Amino acid sequence: MFQYFTEVLQEFKYIRWLSISRTVLLSAVVVFVAILIGFMLGAMDNGLSAVLKTIVI
Numbered sequence: 434m435f436q437y438f439t440e441v442l443q444e445f446k447y448i449r450w451l452s453i454s455r456t457v458l459l460s461a462v463v464v465f466v467a468i469l470i471g472f473m474l475g476a477m478d479n480g481l482s483a484v485l486k487t488i489v490i
Contacts, residue, residue: 451459
């Protein structure tokens with residue numbers, strides 16, 4: 434088990450990590466896109482609900 438973790442730590446040396454500024458930028462993009470999709474789905478839900486209410490009622 435000790436050898437496994439030693440090898441894992443050695444492999445971490447080969448990873449090319451992103452800079453902090455790049456990580457923050459990409460995280461902000463992900464949050465923005467998630468919020469945008471949420472608003473779009475909410476608008477579609479409200480629109481379809483209104484259409485179905487006018488058809489049914």
